[in-house]
Amino acid sequence: MQSVAAALDRLGELAASPTVAKLAAAFEASGHELALVGGPVRDAFLGRPVSDLDFTTDATPDEILAIVKPIAEAHWDIGRAFGTIGAKIAGETVEITTYRADAYDGDSRKPEVAFGSSLEDDLTRRDFTVNSLALRLPKLELVDPSGGVEDLVAGVLRTPAAPEQSFGDDPLRMLRAARFASQLGFEVEDSTRRAMDDLAPAIERISAERVRDELSKLLLTGAPRRGIRLLVESGLADLVIPEVPALRLERDEHHRHKDVYEHSIMVLEQAIDYEKSRGVLDSPDLVVRLAALMHDIGKPATRRYEPGGSVSFHHHDVVGAKLARKRLRALRFDNDTIAAVSRIIELHLRFFGYTDGAWSDSAVRRYVRDAGDQLERLHIVSRADVTTRNRRKADQLGFAYDDLEERIAVLAEEEELAAVRPELDGQQIMAILGLAPGPIVGEAYKFLLEVRLDEGPIGTDAATERLRAWWASREPAGA
Structure with missing residues (x-):
């Protein structure tokens, strides 16, 4: 000041x-x-x-x-x-x-x-x-x-009129309080804060587009934790993005699992750090931040208590991707953002299988293929998802991801991974097999793509031989 x-x-x-x-x-x-x-x-x-x-x-x-x-x-x-x-x-x-x-x-x-x-x-x-x-x-x-x-000197957010009147006039101001709390690092004055609790239901009067824009501005601040907490604690998040407060899973004294809500905010903060330090994306990046905050929203629906005191969340990645698509559509996000965020959430667990044993080149190719143009964002969210306090474990995961990225870089240089496709295109497949356009051409293309992913580049001649062998092995009824 x-x-x-x-x-x-x-x-x-x-x-x-x-x-x-x-x-x-x-x-x-x-x-x-x-x-x-x-x-x-x-x-x-x-x-x-x-x-x-x-x-x-x-x-x-x-x-x-x-x-x-x-x-x-x-x-x-x-x-x-x-x-x-x-x-x-x-x-x-x-x-x-x-x-x-x-x-x-x-x-x-x-x-x-x-x-x-x-x-x-x-x-x-x-x-x-x-x-x-x-x-x-x-x-x-x-x-x-x-x-x-x-109030600037004191670092306080306060409404000029009575907060009940101000928020009653335009309930979006409650979301703006959360955004400015993060953007400026200010505290919300007590009576203003109480009015947010009391008037939270009024946010449902506000159009989804205005809510979306204000949430986006909050996430794009340098330190969104304060604003997210304010939304959750006031009850506003229950009405505009309920999947986030739902992460505050109750704890059972006999079962162990990390605080998913706190973990998600930590992942968001670490993703912001990676987003800035890696310097590949324009920062701030809304897709990264949405995916980081929402990456575990499938956990509440998939939580299962296991024998021995552990807790599982099987398939929370797939469930979370579906929930994210539904929520982001309700908030009127554009289709590209919805597709990108849900794809990252769906894939965010894939890397953790890498530490169980070295992936084959085929597995690395599939990782790149499945991520598509979201690969860099997936790198960031996957790295940020490591929040363990066990330094040794954190280092092991970090080294493993370094190794994965190095392998991706090597294969990308050797094989043009960014544009993985078979050696033969649809026209060539039809000419070789004497086919007219139709579903069978797509099946042949998919077969050759799997060969490419499994074995890398094999050349046009070898691809032609494999295609003919595949065609000859098909059942007569399908030929």
């Missing part, structure tokens, strides 16, 4: 930038107010990078357009119905929104949009005091009607 003077200096430098200065001058010349608002002002106090430039004004959307058109390289009004106009000015993207005075009826999933006339009223309708800060332009006057600076 920077001092107020240091923060104002940073904001003064930002106000002097070509984009902000040009925008402020244009609004002043038009006789309208303009203020930099929310995240940029907050982050200036926190010493964090200032990225998105959000402004608010007393001008209507039509008036905003009239002001920005002469100074913008581009502009768009996709958010016009909500009072927001976007523009590109001096090379930077900005959003300018008319003061809001939204009304909620308590049942609708969306507010009835209404425009306001006062900056102070607009700020007190925002989600948290630390986001209810503004800098009037061009005179550089800090506006803080709700004590946001004090």
Whole structure:
């Protein structure tokens, strides 16, 4: 947290930038107010990078357009119905929104949009005091009607209005509390926290798309543990992603198993570390984080008590993949994300068989083939799934995975593993066997693919011989 003077200096430098200065001058010349608002002002106090430039004004959307058109390289009004106009000015993207005075009826999933006339009223309708800060332009006057600076100093999340009113107006703010708790490392103030417990059921008024977006932002923070815990402890997770709180399996004094909920959060944290340190994926990676958090969600449904005090979770990988697909569909995730996350969950146990004995080259090829374009993410989640406190065991698993990756690299260089396919394609198969297009061609292709996976490259001539032998061995009725 920077001092107020240091923060104002940073904001003064930002106000002097070509984009902000040009925008402020244009609004002043038009006789309208303009203020930099929310995240940029907050982050200036926190010493964090200032990225998105959000402004608010007393001008209507039509008036905003009239002001920005002469100074913008581009502009768009996709958010016009909500009072927001976007523009590109001096090379930077900005959003300018008319003061809001939204009304909620308590049942609708969306507010009835209404425009306001006062900056102070607009700020007190925002989600948290630390986001209810503004800098009037061009005179550089800090506006803080709700004590946001004090809460920034204290590291506290608090609503400007009574939390019951704020969350009743927009229940998504409860999820935003969890996200900002993780993003900023702040604690939720007591009365705000109690209101989350009491009003958690109201989250069901919110569309799946808005919930999805807020959960994604939480998972994409640098340290999502605090926010996930807040969702689970408040009861919100039971309503939006119930598979996660279900991981808190009760313990039987006669049976032993690790705390699956704590384990899953540790896997998520370790996956984030691997995601960053390996440097292969763009970080943060939502697929990695969803798969890490949800990799064991099949355990509650598959738990069995075994003789001798142990607990088993047979096939929890397959069950978990199905549950993940169902949940992510309900949250309106895109098909690619759903397919990737469920595939990683389905395969996340495969590696642990590697430590039972060295895999054949065929097994390594199949591992790569089954992972497909999710191989790097599978590497990360599989490595992160090792949370044992037994240092020797952890080292053994780490060395084993190092060995697996080395073997994959060698085979990839020798055999082009990323594009494993038979030496003969469908057209060649039909020409050799004298077949017309049909299911039998697919069967022949699958046979040759299995040969390729088992034995590696064998050449076109050998593949032709194997194909003819396979064809000759088929039952007459199937020929």
